[in-house]
Amino acid sequence: MASMATLFVNTPYHSHSFPKPSSAHFAPVLKLSTHLGSKPRNRQRLRISNGLIEPDGGKLAELFVEESKKGETKKKAAALPRIKLSRIDLQWVHVISEGWSSPLRGFMRESEFLQTLHFNSLRLDDGSVVNMSVPIVLAIDDAQKRRIGQSTRVALVDSDDNLIAILKDIEIFKHHKEERIARTWGTTAPGLPYVDQAITNAGNWLIGGDLEVLEPIKYNDGLDRFRLSPAQLRDEFTKRNADAVFAFQLRNPVHNGHALLMTDTRRRLLEMGYKNPILLLHPLGGYTKADDVPLSWRMKQHEKVLEDGVLDPETTVVSIFPSPMHYAGPTEVQWHAKARINAGANFYIVGRDPAGMDHPTEKRDLYDADHGKKVLSMAPGLERLNILPFKVAAYDKTQGKMAFFDPSRPQDFLFISGTKMRTLARNKENPPEGFMCPNGWKVLVNYYDSLVPADNDKVPEAVPA
Numbered sequence: 001m002a003s004m005a006t007l008f009v010n011t012p013y014h015s016h017s018f019p020k021p022s023s024a025h026f027a028p029v030l031k032l033s034t035h036l037g038s039k040p041r042n043r044q045r046l047r048i049s050n051g052l053i054e055p056d057g058g059k060l061a062e063l064f065v066e067e068s069k070k071g072e073t074k075k076k077a078a079a080l081p082r083i084k085l086s087r088i089d090l091q092w093v094h095v096i097s098e099g100w101s102s103p104l105r106g107f108m109r110e111s112e113f114l115q116t117l118h119f120n121s122l123r124l125d126d127g128s129v130v131n132m133s134v135p136i137v138l139a140i141d142d143a144q145k146r147r148i149g150q151s152t153r154v155a156l157v158d159s160d161d162n163l164i165a166i167l168k169d170i171e172i173f174k175h176h177k178e179e180r181i182a183r184t185w186g187t188t189a190p191g192l193p194y195v196d197q198a199i200t201n202a203g204n205w206l207i208g209g210d211l212e213v214l215e216p217i218k219y220n221d222g223l224d225r226f227r228l229s230p231a232q233l234r235d236e237f238t239k240r241n242a243d244a245v246f247a248f249q250l251r252n253p254v255h256n257g258h259a260l261l262m263t264d265t266r267r268r269l270l271e272m273g274y275k276n277p278i279l280l281l282h283p284l285g286g287y288t289k290a291d292d293v294p295l296s297w298r299m300k301q302h303e304k305v306l307e308d309g310v311l312d313p314e315t316t317v318v319s320i321f322p323s324p325m326h327y328a329g330p331t332e333v334q335w336h337a338k339a340r341i342n343a344g345a346n347f348y349i350v351g352r353d354p355a356g357m358d359h360p361t362e363k364r365d366l367y368d369a370d371h372g373k374k375v376l377s378m379a380p381g382l383e384r385l386n387i388l389p390f391k392v393a394a395y396d397k398t399q400g401k402m403a404f405f406d407p408s409r410p411q412d413f414l415f416i417s418g419t420k421m422r423t424l425a426r427n428k429e430n431p432p433e434g435f436m437c438p439n440g441w442k443v444l445v446n447y448y449d450s451l452v453p454a455d456n457d458k459v460p461e462a463v464p465a
Helices: 067-078 087-098 110-119 142-148 177-185 193-198 230-239 256-272 295-307 329-342 371-376 418-426 438-450
Strands: 082-084 121-123 129-131 153-157 163-174 205-213 244-250 277-283 316-318 347-350 386-389 393-396 401-404
Touching (some): 142 205, 347 371, 371 386
Parallel strands (some): 244 277, 347 386
16 A cells, blocks of 8 residues: 555645635545434434534634735734744644534634633524534733734734734633633643643633735645645545544544444445445644654554554545644544534544543542533534444454454453553564554654653653644
């Protein structure tokens, strides 16, 4: 099989919103198993329909400045107060500008912020409700607030002072950090990664408004060709005549249990009557906590999984989801699902403890492992999305491969946690044969080997993606 690099072509983004991609942008499949048993949602049955699901609000929010207006926009921006964006802020501009958060058209104003915090949804002008569970906000400090003064617009620049966007019709309101943290994470315990990175030391004010983005966001890290917008993904699904799109998000390396789950999902969708279900394999590419495997290494690992023939390029589209990671469990998984609606997915696969993490101060999970899938089945604004909880896959010692857990013979199964997997890779030990393709495992070993031990012989934390 061709390498993943050859399966994706470097198609430059144009200056306007969503250019039509080449089909070569896309690659292989991971196929998932789902529990498509009786009721994947409490309020609806699975529906078979033609055509892609509509974006929230009926239309993708395309927020790029037209080519003919760029010169004028730059001139206006030169006279405006400036706000310097952090790396995470820039990732949120990326998310908003491509339409992942449609119908949101910029950083949240106070009414949108409060609806998100307290209702996990936004009510639109026509009375309809769309899901929105994670605040997408921009913080400023007292000095920046004073510089803005009475201006109704501000220029947003990156760390090198390059103009990124104009935020117009602005509204500045108090950043109630404790309320935001408590409502989003369900705790204010110290040690929450996103809180430490983006909230604790952020300004005491939030500034909302509509975005006008000069150019599509690029990171120049060799991975931009994988970052496909919702419009580009929709074009590809249409080209492939997809009658169902099932999305799978991951922030970890792909093992054979993932492949089993995804394969079984597609099989079940075919049994339900779909003719050409397409998998959106969608690794998260924004901020992740320091002990997660960085995006560049994950993509290398995915490439080896493809080369080893675990994935099928005919039935999968591989792309990077640009959102930062909150690790906010059932609250955040709603955002992950909602964003995939805007990319055209009508099925979303959810597993154990989605978007979860260990409790930062106690020896337990922060969230109940089953709450994510239960919340998705009831969440406001996600009624159009079919939620697919999947079966548990584990290593079957009797077969020497990953298989669905059989509770009648628990002694035959080995559960290899992420912690166990990382420990094995750090120690250059091999997992049981059949857990992960050999070349994919070598990438993980090489990643941990690349971390230079500190003086105390402990491996230092990785740099967040």
